[in-house]
Amino acid sequence: MGTLLNTYQQMPCTTFNRMFAIIYSFAILALIYHHFLTLIHHSTAFISVVTATSLLISDLILAFMWATTTSFRLRPILRQVYPENLEKVLRKQDFPAIDIFICTADPYKEPPINVVNTALSLMAYDYPPEKMSVYVSDDGGSELTLFAFMEAAKFAEIWLPFCRDSNIMDRRPEAYFNSNNHGKLDEHEIEEIKSIYESMKKRIKSVVERGEICLDYITDEQQRQIINKYRTPGFGRVNHPTIIQVLKESAKEVDNKGQLMPNLVYVSREKNKNFPHRFKAGALNSLLRVSAVMTNAPIVLTQDCDMYSNDPQTLKRVLCYISDPLTRPRLGYVQFPQRYHGVNKDDTYGGEVLRLFVVNAVGMDGLQGPNNFGSGCFFLRRAFFGGPTSMLQPEIQELRPDHVVKKPITAPPVIELAHHVAGCNYENDTKWGFQMGFMYGSLVEDYFTGYRLQCEGWKSIFCHPRRPAFLGDVPICLNDAVSQTKRWVIGLLEVNFSKYSPMVFGAQCMGFVMGLCYAHSGLWAILSIPIIIYSFLPQIALLNGVYIFPEVTDPWFLLYVFLFLGAYGQDCYDFILFDSTYKRWWNDQRMWLIKGLSSYPFGLVEYIIKQLGIATQGFNVTSKVQDDEQTKRYDQGLMEFGSHSPLFVPFTTASIVNLFALIFGMIRLLNDSSLEKLSAQMFIAGFGVLNSWPVYEAMILRSDEGKMPVKTIFISICFALVLCGGAFIVL
């Protein structure tokens, strides 16, 4: 047996999960049977047929989604790596090279100083610097971002040796200087570096505030020439030529201690209104080509601009898998979970997305490997060029994954070719985005790309170390949270209703269970149907004295209790198992309901509109700017509404209807105490009210800026009245 680089074990809960799945399946079958009985025997009036059918449809969807969740519970595994053994197996000079891609798209939503922080944290990996190249993609085509990186290139000369020599863990300057835990290091030196950092930060921020580079900051003629490129007439974010700028060249430049540095390259691909934008996937494909021409490293890391490195050892962990071909033959990528800094105590918006990024990934890891999450993913470059046994040839041989670059990255022919492959008509009539590289056609290019790679036969690995490898920004207001999910929902539907549907195409390529896994997140949107029905139907029926569930004394009632407790209990159990808390779980399930009444239905509708050929928004970048007041409220755990959004209306309406129903039910109880009949509906309304607590608070009790806007309240009350009133007339 060789030296141990990695191991895995099955999670102990597996046996329980499988047994529970069998029992729960029978319970679901019984429920469906019960629905049919009700439909056939008791539904005579039109209204009762409609009610019974709605409940049947809801429960069928819930049952299907339950089945998809179960696929993650059949074989979850936990992995462990031993980076301390790495150099026993692989000599340091044989470590593979890596190309790191950082995407940014808008200097106002993604402050350049933060992007710079991300880049610096990655350049400071504990890894031979001459083997690393950092490529920054600027889809905003902004001189502000370029300026920030010119500054960063200079600061790196001080920062990288400092990180290396003092061996610190927090290699993102902002995080390091904000923490007081500097161990035994020389405070003087730290103060000195900090003041250099602060002055850089000030320059970058002032430039962003002014909206243009202050020419006093530009000292050399070469920089002036580059900046002039952004100032030609007609230059705009969606209309400009390619700009590629090598800011640090590893082969030529050293840091202030005389050691080599990684390459740092700024790339803003060409934009032209006549060619599709392709959003992040387009940016990544163009980086794949530019980097192929310049360095062509066999490993590629993709990173969102806010996702900084929190652990300098990460690359070595990855090597523990990649350099061990027996671990997982046909390995295409190693995915780390997305984790976030600054999440408040109880995670008000479920921003951790624990289920998607951790629980489900662990579940898929035991099958053929986790999905791709866009950021924190180490790909083998070869995986972008066809399946493991059938390599696709790119148009020019310089782009082949096995091509060896012999010229320096600043050599004129290299630079010229790099510009050529970053041009927007380069992709015309090529396989890029369809069979090669990152996939086009979906707003969730990460999900689509990971899925297609796995369909081609590539496997993946989930690496979930205790200390987060990367930390990013989390949305801290409700609108950002639900809008982000809405964008995801649209993208997921685009894949699920294409010819690549996981239930058909996916299941054929990867097997039924993997197909179910991909269908799970892929079909989030259809959850809006049961959530809408359960948020309104039982309540409106209650208001009208119509009883639609079995009475408490009826044995079928027990079935409902079991199904409810079983699903919720297991959901909660997963959270606790992965070190979350009860309160975080509670907020997560609340967000699930809120999204079921906002992101999911709105995403579904927008998807349909898009399919009909009516234009919709493209990729709406999530804002990473945090205003102080808002952050304060977030830290207090208050739900932030702020300005009106149609997304808020359905769940606000639901909160009002549920409250009406609960009060009305109580009054009814006082008069004719028919508790047996009322209880299921009273429970649902009560559950709704409990979940709506922050909504009532925001409507009535609060007076801060984040309270619910009057417009939202007014529209929602109108809707609530129409729904309840309308029902009175029909029933």
Ligand SMILES: O=c1ccn([C@@H]2O[C@H](COP(=O)(O)OP(=O)(O)O[C@H]3O[C@H](CO)[C@@H](O)[C@H](O)[C@H]3O)[C@@H](O)[C@H]2O)c(=O)[nH]1
């Ligand atoms: O036209 C674009 C739009 C976005 N981006 C970049 O894409 C990244 C993700 O954008 P963000 O607004 O932060 O979206 P999120 O929803 O937070 O991102 C998640 O979902 C995306 C798919 O919707 C994935 O691409 C991301 O990796 C994943 O973290 C950011 O670095 C952007 O700069 C571009 O480069 N070009």
Ligand SMILES: [Mn+2]
């Ligand atoms: Mn993001």
